[in-house]
Amino acid sequence: MSSKYDHPIPARIMHQINLVCMVVMVATGFFIHKPNFSLLGIDMNLARYTHFIIAFIILLNSVTRIYWSIFGAPRDIKYFLPEKENKGKLFATMSYYYFLRKTKPKTSKYNGWQKATYVIWTFALWFMALTGFAMLWKTNPFWASVVDLFGGLSMIHAIHYLVMWFFVFTVMFHVYLVLFDDFKSFLVMFFGIKPDQEEVY
Ligand code: HEM
Numbered sequence: 001m002s003s004k005y006d007h008p009i010p011a012r013i014m015h016q017i018n019l020v021c022m023v024v025m026v027a028t029g030f031f032i033h034k035p036n037f038s039l040l041g042i043d044m045n046l047a048r049y050t051h052f053i054i055a056f057i058i059l060l061n062s063v064t065r066i067y068w069s070i071f072g073a074p075r076d077i078k079y080f081l082p083e084k085e086n087k088g089k090l091f092a093t094m095s096y097y098y099f100l101r102k103t104k105p106k107t108s109k110y111n112g113w114q115k116a117t118y119v120i121w122t123f124a125l126w127f128m129a130l131t132g133f134a135m136l137w138k139t140n141p142f143w144a145s146v147v148d149l150f151g152g153l154s155m156i157h158a159i160h161y162l163v164m165w166f167f168v169f170t171v172m173f174h175v176y177l178v179l180f181d182d183f184k185s186f187l188v189m190f191f192g193i194k195p196d197q198e199e200v201y
Pocket of ligand 1: 135161
């Protein structure tokens with residue numbers, strides 16, 4: 001049996017690292033895309049250098065999170081895979097989020113939409129790494145072939161930029177849902193404050 005409000009310290013630390021890295025990646029990425037959009041007078045070399053350093057940190061964090069979800073004590077990989085408690089509840093959950101239904105369907109720790117989002121974020125991050133490293137090392141024959149695969153350098157820049165917007169919108173949605181629909185989870189994730197009445201699954 002596990003509680004919906006179990007967010008062990010390693011999971012919380014890795015979540016916070018993701019949060020900080022994402023904010024920096026989007027801010028520096030924006031600046032690289034539109035250098036004239038400088039509000040703070042940041043110089044391009046600093047923005048690019050920061051973007052690459054943080055890229056390595058967020059990728060290392062991603063590998064650690066995957067490893068920990070499989071081999072760490074709670075083995076929480078199961079929460080990111082389909083579970084029978086969620087079967088057939090995708091549309092009911094969506095209706096609840098669209099205010100078409102008053103009660104939230106009882107699901108496992110994460111509902112199907114959450115699971116899908118977290119898994120897609122992981123793949124999207126590694127896709128950003130693939131396109132990012134291809135832009136960075138474009139003169140290397142292997143990475144040059146990756147650039148070609150995506151239709152050339154300007155195309156790969158555009159794809160990398162568009163996927164950033166995917167992150168921006170889905171993260172905004174995630175923040176909105178957690179603050180307005182699941183505030184208790186927010187308190188656990190950020191401050192370790194567990195509610196008195198635990199929802200046990
Ligand atoms: C995870 C590994 C990543 C690597 C290795 C990487 C690398 C790069 C590189 C090499 C550039 C081009 C720099 C230049 O042309 O001077 C770039 C641009 C950019 N990056 Fe990343 N990046 C990564 C992740 C991300 C993430 C997570 C975001 C945002 C969610 C992001 C947003 C951007 C944006 C918006 C640009 C400008 C694209 C353009 O040229 O219009 N990157 N990145």
